[in-house]
Amino acid sequence: MESFRWHLGNNKTVKVREELIFRCGFRRFRASPLYSQHSSADKHKLEHFLWSNGMHDLIATDFLLSVDPDRIIIKRLVFSGRPFKIFTKTAVVRYMFFNREDVLWFKPVELRMKWGRRGPITEPQGTHGHMKCHFDGQLKSQDTVLLNLYKRIFPKWTYDPHMPEPIPCVRNEQQLPMQEVA
Structure with a gap:
């Protein structure tokens, strides 16, 4: 480092x-x-x-x-979805996942909204990736549901110790001559 x-x-x-x-x-x-x-x-x-x-x-x-x-270097990935049907603190969210298995896989992860609400996925709805979520406060229809995921990044081994020597700079004869340092 x-x-x-x-x-x-x-x-x-x-x-x-x-x-x-x-x-x-x-x-x-x-x-x-x-x-x-x-x-x-x-x-x-x-x-x-x-x-x-x-x-x-x-x-x-x-x-x-x-x-x-x-040293652990992480990259943040953000999945986003839109509330489809809102019932005060509960909403059906779509466009975050596209099949039921993905909803079940990410069920333990907490969701958050851009305006500060947080909550879990309670259950999948249907087979097209819709899910029912319960949040900690009143929801608004213009809000966006977000799921933050973190992925560990590993460096690729691209070390190359065999470097060619730098090519010397060729001067153009039409340029002014270089001044000598005394």
Whole structure:
């Protein structure tokens, strides 16, 4: 796990698992890193982008915080559905699942609504993924039902220690000559 500082003037994005060249002292290697938020908990949220600039430019500098092979990086997935029939605190929800088996599989997980209501799935309704849910307060028809799931992300082993030497920059003769440093 490393913590990095941005190099000044960089504003391009780098995606997760995009191959980068790392330079650690005299060693250079290619790898596809994962980015995560640093927190005091034992689970760390996956970041999908690293903001930087340029190809083969210095993106960031870093220092080693700890060497922890058991670091857990998680990705949040959100399923959403709409209340179909509302009876004060109970509602039939649709468009979250599309078969009865999925409703039964996710029955132990608590649902939440965008406006703050929480509650469990009580039973599936029919064979097309409709489900009856009971919430802790009055429901509104314009609210959305959400189901948060967390998936552990593992880094792919893309380490390549055999890096070709960088190609020297060829200068154009029409450019101004370089100034010598005394």
